[in-house]
Amino acid sequence: MMKRVIAALLILVLALFIYGNLYSTGEGKLFPKFGNVNLSERVSNKFINKNANGENGVVTYKETKDAESGSANMVTSIVVNYRSFDTLGEVTVLFVSALGVGLLLSGKSRMKFKTPPNFILKAGVRIIAGIILITGVYIFIHGHLTPGGGFPGGSMIASAVLLFYISDDEFRTKVKSFKFLEGTAGSLYLIFGLLGLTMGGYFLYNFLPTGVVGELFSAGIVPIIYIFVGLKVGSELSNLISDFLSEEGK
Amino acid sequence: MSAIGYILMIIGALFYVLGGLGLVRMPDVYNRLQAATKATTLGTFSLVLGVGIAQPVWFVKTLLIVVFLTITNPVGSSVLAKASYIYGVKPFKLSKNELDKLYKSRGDENADN
Numbered sequence: 483m484m485k486r487v488i489a490a491l492l493i494l495v496l497a498l499f500i501y502g503n504l505y506s507t508g509e510g511k512l513f514p515k516f517g518n519v520n521l522s523e524r525v526s527n528k529f530i531n532k533n534a535n536g537e538n539g540v541v542t543y544k545e546t547k548d549a550e551s552g553s554a555n556m557v558t559s560i561v562v563n564y565r566s567f568d569t570l571g572e573v574t575v576l577f578v579s580a581l582g583v584g585l586l587l588s589g590k591s592r593m594k595f596k597t598p599p600n601f602i603l604k605a606g607v608r609i610i611a612g613i614i615l616i617t618g619v620y621i622f623i624h625g626h627l628t629p630g631g632g633f634p635g636g637s638m639i640a641s642a643v644l645l646f647y648i649s650d651d652e653f654r655t656k657v658k659s660f661k662f663l664e665g666t667a668g669s670l671y672l673i674f675g676l677l678g679l680t681m682g683g684y685f686l687y688n689f690l691p692t693g694v695v696g697e698l699f700s701a702g703i704v705p706i707i708y709i710f711v712g713l714k715v716g717s718e719l720s721n722l723i724s725d726f727l728s729e730e731g732k
Numbered sequence: 733m734s735a736i737g738y739i740l741m742i743i744g745a746l747f748y749v750l751g752g753l754g755l756v757r758m759p760d761v762y763n764r765l766q767a768a769t770k771a772t773t774l775g776t777f778s779l780v781l782g783v784g785i786a787q788p789v790w791f792v793k794t795l796l797i798v799v800f801l802t803i804t805n806p807v808g809s810s811v812l813a814k815a816s817y818i819y820g821v822k823p824f825k826l827s828k829n830e831l832d833k834l835y836k837s838r839g840d841e842n843a844d845n
Contacts, residue, residue: 597818606807613800 529560532695544696552692553626553701561631562704562711566686569707570671572633573714577668580718580725589728592654599649607649614642622712626701632708636715643720647727655724660717667714674703674710737786744779747771760824761816769809776801 531541532549541549553559561569615638621628622635646653678687686703693700751771758764777798784794817831 600811600814602807602810606803610800610803610807 529564530556532559541695544694546695548692549695550692551688551701551704552695553704554696555626555628555631557629558626558631558704558708559701562626562707563688563701566675566707569632569711570675570686573668573671573711576715576718577664580722583722584725587728588725589730591729592652593727593729594651599651604649607645611642611645614645615639618642618712618716622708623705624698625708625712626704627696627698632711633715635708635712636717637719639712639716640719640723644723647723654728655720657721657724660721660724664714664717664721667710667717671707671710671714674707678703733788734786737782737784740778740782740785742782744775744777744782747775747778751775761821762813762823765809765813765816769805773801773805776805 532546532551532553543554551559551563553563618635618638618641620635621630621638622632625631625635643655646655675686678689679685681687681689686707688702688704690702690706692702698705748771751767754767754771755764758767780794780797780801784791823829
């Protein structure tokens, strides 16, 4: 009985708190009235103009020099420059899931299909896989200029590996070298974060010169980080595929 | 120049319409696959090439897309057809089946290479 009364009281207090803050229009309240704030002036404008500290100026493609993040792709500039720690967390989540799959499913020998792989598929994959790999690498190198970035580029590389796996019964990636690449890329990401800590005072600080918006060598640390993320995601997903298509025994 | 491009685009759209109609009207997997593949291959060919001719700046890019589609699209549909045959999907109104003999005569080990 007592518990219920306390629960009801808590709900009442919470409801009053929410009502008082959300549905009142006073000056000193936590939230302004719904619909009265122009959010595009507050947040997105500052991201678009590459400046989170104030001083909004217009950014022109291939002309503006030394903008705060210097990346022409706005999404990349938010994901890797302003929220790089979050990206590190995402990479860690992917790593943990790949680790779980590796622990549960990894085996020594390659799984054989019940029916032999299609010859047409085999011939097609031989032509197409190189194009897919090059496109994946292009996407993560140009992540700060065009749509894309480390995660899409890495998944594209892994899709080429998957094509090799389903077109050939004997194919098996060099799991050890992929694991080495993955570990190196991940630790280099952290090392660049620590370098930012020593150079600029913040973890993952963008300490390199940002250059002209729209050129390949611009945006400071962003393309370097995206190369690491792309390599890590690509090798991780490839290992995931090879774990799924392997079996114990013999 | 742009008139040819628009005509090509219209032809591509027509192929897409016919492909969609085929997906509804055709009796079994293989016929539907054929209709859909015709739509995606030829339809996308003429659509993309039409865009490239109407906007000459993009012509090289569209040519690359066409080459990529030439390689991937028929391969994908042939793999789908073979997978459905192996899985045991019966063709509609089959009069003569030479594939079964082919698979049996070569045995289970190596069917096609």
